[in-house]
Amino acid sequence: MNIKEKIEGLKKEKDAVILVHNYQIPEVQEVADFLGDSLDLSRKAQKTDARIIVFAGVRFMAETAKILSPKKKVLLTRKSAGCPMAEMITPSELKYIKKKYPNAKVVSYVNTTAEIKAESYICCTSANAAKVVKSIDVKRIIFVPDRNLANWVSRFTDKEVIPYNGFCYVHERFKKEDVIRAKEKYPDAAVIVHPECKKEVVDLADEVLSTNGMVYFAKKTDKRVIVVGTEEGLIARLKRENPEKRFYSLGPPRMCRDMKKTRVEDVLHSLEEEIYQVTIQEDIMERARVALERMLSVS
Ligand code: 13P
Ligand code: SF4
Numbered sequence: 607m608n609i610k611e612k613i614e615g616l617k618k619e620k621d622a623v624i625l626v627h628n629y630q631i632p633e634v635q636e637v638a639d640f641l642g643d644s645l646d647l648s649r650k651a652q653k654t655d656a657r658i659i660v661f662a663g664v665r666f667m668a669e670t671a672k673i674l675s676p677k678k679k680v681l682l683t684r685k686s687a688g689c690p691m692a693e694m695i696t697p698s699e700l701k702y703i704k705k706k707y708p709n710a711k712v713v714s715y716v717n718t719t720a721e722i723k724a725e726s727y728i729c730c731t732s733a734n735a736a737k738v739v740k741s742i743d744v745k746r747i748i749f750v751p752d753r754n755l756a757n758w759v760s761r762f763t764d765k766e767v768i769p770y771n772g773f774c775y776v777h778e779r780f781k782k783e784d785v786i787r788a789k790e791k792y793p794d795a796a797v798i799v800h801p802e803c804k805k806e807v808v809d810l811a812d813e814v815l816s817t818n819g820m821v822y823f824a825k826k827t828d829k830r831v832i833v834v835g836t837e838e839g840l841i842a843r844l845k846r847e848n849p850e851k852r853f854y855s856l857g858p859p860r861m862c863r864d865m866k867k868t869r870v871e872d873v874l875h876s877l878e879e880e881i882y883q884v885t886i887q888e889d890i891m892e893r894a895r896v897a898l899e900r901m902l903s904v905s
Contacts, residue, residue, distance in 0.1 A: 609870055613637050616877040623656035624873065625671065627663035628817040629839035629865035632846070634662050634683075637873055641843070643818035644670070644716050645731040649902065651675050660876050662868045664689045665884075669720050672884040673894045674902075683875075684867040685882040689717050691802075694772035695751040697721045703748055707768060710746035713738060714897065715755055717774075720886045722750065723894035732801050733816035734905035736762035741904040754778070758801040758808060776862045777802035780835045784857035785810040788833040797856065798823060799835030807835060807856075824848050837862045 607615070617624065617639075625647050626638035635641050640650045644667060651659055651671035658679045661668035666689050668682040700722055704712065714726035715735070723729055730738035732755065739747060739759045747765050749756035751772030760767040780803050788797055789810075798820055799811040808814050815823055817840045824832055824844045834841050835856035844853045876882070886894075 609874055610637060613874050613877060616874070620658055620877065621656050622658035622660055622877060623654050624660045624662065625650055627667060627865065628843055629837040629862055630662050630868060631839065631866060632842050633870040634868055634873060635843060637870060643731065643733055643816045645733040645816065645905065646818050647671070648674060648716070648898065652902065658880070660873060662873055663687070664864050666692045666717055666719065668884045669886060670716055670898060672886055673720060673723070673891050673898055676891060679880065680884040681876045681880060682882045682884055683872040687864045687867045689864060691751055691772050691774045692717045692719055695722060695770055697725055700725045700750060707746055707748060709744060710748045710768060711742050711744050712748045712750065713742070714750050715752050718751060720890050720894045723897050724890045726897040727900070729897045729901040731816065733819060734901065735759045735801065737905050738901055739763050739765065739767070752802055754804055755801050757805050758814060774802040776837055776860050778804055779860050780804070780807050780856050782806040782810060788854070788856055792831045792833060792854070794829070795831035795833050796827060796829040797833045797835070799856065803835050811835065820844065821847070824851065837865060839865060
């Protein structure tokens, strides 16, 4: 039996579902029941009837699945797969900011720990950030932790957006010169970037999209050449699903070290041993669920 057949067999035997983020390596993407972005995967986690959710992604994604499906066993395929941006803000820092702006409401990007979500009014993802911010009935919003996504959402609202200074090291590597060069080299191309990119990159791009937004755009556009400013795992998916189109990375391909930790063997190991189980303190989980469910109800 090959590894894929073993995974299939165990999945049935144990009543498990495999959720995979778009940045995972192609071999892991191939064993997915659902492959998607943070928003899509959190919806799938909320709705599944399976007993076990195996998450091939990073910790905050598996935590989100657990918060939305608390009765299920949620497994993260690699224990150490985290998101450096999610670790940039601590609960005590957020509590300090909240005291400083008592009339503001906190919007936290899902790329945060459960503790930060528990301190937030509402969560958002890259796919629904503008919608979420518009739905809030106060004039001031504290937006954590991504400074670039904060800048992006501030364009869709006249509310005051107070950003935290976090960032994604993968997306901040794309430069404005990369966009200028790509447009010179491929004048007919569409340049699409993730909102975690710097303002100067976002300003020059043709579209600013979540990873699933990029998947839909690539399918429906008449453009034959697309230059992509996000992690290279998504580009592999775009090439596989659109063989008649050409895709290039915006500048050198950029890799998220944590997203690349999971190999297909880890997915099998996770199913066999039922590891690494996500556990979150009950009270934190309940408060974090309010912020996540609020997000899902507006998007
Ligand atoms: P998406 O929700 O757009 O897939 O983004 C997740 C992420 O971690 C981007 O770096
Ligand atoms: Fe975090 Fe950036 Fe990796 Fe996404 S790409 S998981 S934001 S470090």
